[in-house]
Amino acid sequence: MKEPGVSTPATTSRAVQFESFGGPEALSIREVPVPQAGSGQIRVRVTAAGLNPMDWIMTSDAETAARFGLSLPCGFGTDYAGAVDQVGTGVTKFAVGDRVFGGALSRAVADYVVVDVVQTSAVRGEAYRTPEGVDDRTAATLAIAGRTAAAALAVVKPGPGDTVLIGGAGGGVGVIAVQLARLAGARVIGTGSATSADALSTLGAEPVTYGAGLIDRVRALAPSGITAAMDLHGTDTAQVARELGVPDERITTIAAQIDGITPANGASAAPSAVEEIAGHVAAGRLRVPIAASYPVEQIRAAVELQAGRHVHGKVVINL
Template sequence: MSVKEPSLDTTATTSRAVQFESFGGPEALRIRDVQAPQAGPGQIRVRVTAAGLNPMDWYMTSDAETAGRFGLSLPCGFGTDYAGVVDQVGEGVSEFVVGDRVYGGAMSRAVADHVLVDVAGTIAVGGEAHRTPDGVDDHTAATLTIAGRTAAAALAVVNPRPGETVLIGGAGGGVGVFAVQLARIAGARVIGTGSATSADALRALGAEPVAYGDGVVDRVRALAPAGIDAVMDLHGTDTAQAARDLGVPDQRITTIAAQVDGITPANGANAAPAALEEIADLVAAGRLRVPIAASFPVEQIRAAVELQAARHVHGKVVIDL
C-alpha cells in the first residue's frame, strides 16, 4: 500500500489529534485541532503518516481506573504505533535529521499529525523512534512496534528450535502474524488456532490451521501425533490450558493477554533490545510480511477502532494521516 507524502511544514503551529475528553469506547473519540508540539532539546518531531492500532490502545483508555494504571489522564490522546518523517530536530540531537523516515511508539498519542519523541525515551516515557529501512512502507512500519516486540518476547520465552512443533493460539491476530512467521524462520513447524474464516490467512503465513474451541486438544493431537513442543497463547488462556492437556511443560508455554499460575507471560517491554530492528530488517528483506487487514482515514477513526476491537480481523488495522 502507498501512503501519501506528508507536507514537511516545519513551522506548522496547528495539528490534528485524536483525543478522549472522557474515557470509554470508540464513541468517545474526537478529532481535535490542537497546538502543534515543538521539538525541544533531545527531541524530534515526527509528521505522522500512518498509525497502527493494537488492542492495548482501547484497553488502556476504556475507563478512568485502567487509564490511571498507565499514567493517563484527560484529555488523552490515542494510539501508540506510528510511522512518518522527521520534520523538526531539537537541540543536541545528532541521531536524526529533517526528512528521515522513522517509526516507533508513543503511548496513547500516536494518532495525530505530529508526535514529539525523546531520542533517549521509551514507548511509555517520551516515546521512541527508529529509522525505517528502505523497502518498508509506512503502512507496514506503523504496525511493527507493539506487535513485533510482543511476538519476539513470546518467542524468547518458549524458544522454538528447528524441527520442533509450536502451537500458537490466536495465530491470525495482530501479534500472531508476527509470531507465526518468526517461529517458522526459527525452523519450527507451526499449528495455529483460529476461526474457519482465518484458515487461508494462516496457511499464507506458513501455519497449519486448526479450529479453536471445544475439541481443540483432539484436533491438535490428530495434526501432531508426536506431540507439541511449545505453545504461545496470544488471545487468553484457552490455548495455554490445552497445552497442559497436551503434556507441554509450563516452561515452554507463554501468554500475552492473561496470566496463568506457573506460566511465564510475555511482555513486549522485555523483548531483546535489537528485536524490533531485526523484525524490520526481515520485512525489508522480504522474509516477513505484515498483512494489512484494513486502512482508514483518520476521519473514520471510530469505525477503525470498532473493527480492530472486534478481534476478528486477520492482520493489522492502520490509520492514515
C-alpha cells in the same frame, strides 16, 4: 504583510483525543497546537498509525488509564510511522527528512508526535529508522506487535524439531509470531476461525479451528505431540498445551496470567527486536498483512473493527 509565495508554518494540527474515557464513541478529532521538539527530541510528521488492543483497553475507563499514567484529555494509539520534520538540540542520530517508525504511548494518532530519542521509554516514545523497501503503513504496525511477538518467542525458544501451537495466530501479534517461529525452524500450528485458514497457511502455519474440541484437532494434526505453545488471545491454548504434556516453561501468554506459566511482556523484549523484525520485512522474509486501513476521520469505525478481535492482521489509520 505576508510576501507572495511564502508559506506560514501551521500553528495547529489534528489529534485524536478522549475528553472522557470509554469506547470508540468517546473518540474525537481535535485541533491542537503543533508540538515542538525540545532538547533530545524529534518531531515526526505522522503518515500512518497502527492500532493495537492495548490502545482501547488502557483508555476504556479512568482506573485502567491511571495504571498507565494517562489522564484527560488523552490522546490515542501508540504505533506510528512518518518522517522527521524537526530536530531538537543534542540530537545527532536523526535529521529532518529521515523516515522513522516507533511508539509513543497513547498519542500516535495525530498529525505530529514528539518522541525523546535520548531517554527513550514507553511514555517518552521511541524511534527507529524505517528500512528501504518498507512502506509507512507496514512500519506503523511493527513496534508493539513486533516487540510482543519477540518477547513470546524469547520465553518458549522455538527451534528446529519443535512443533509450536500458537493461539490467536491471525491477530496482529500472531501473524508476526508465526513467521518468527518459522524463521527459527519450528513447525507451527495456528488457531483461528475457519475463515482465517487460508491466511494462516500463507504465513506458514498449519491452521486449526479454535473452540470446543481443539485438543482433539491438535492431536490429529500432531500425533507425536507439540513441544511449545504461545497463547496470544486468552488461556484456552495454554490449557490445551498443558493437557498435551507441554511443560510450563515452554508455554507463554500475553493477554492473561496462569499460575506457573511465564507471561510475555513486550517491554522485556531484546532492545534490537523491533529493528530485527523490520529488517526481516525489508528482506522479504516476513510480511504483515494489513486487514484494513482507514482515514483518520473514520477513527471510530477503525477502532470498532479492531476491538472486535476478528481481523486477520493489522488495522492502520492514514493521516
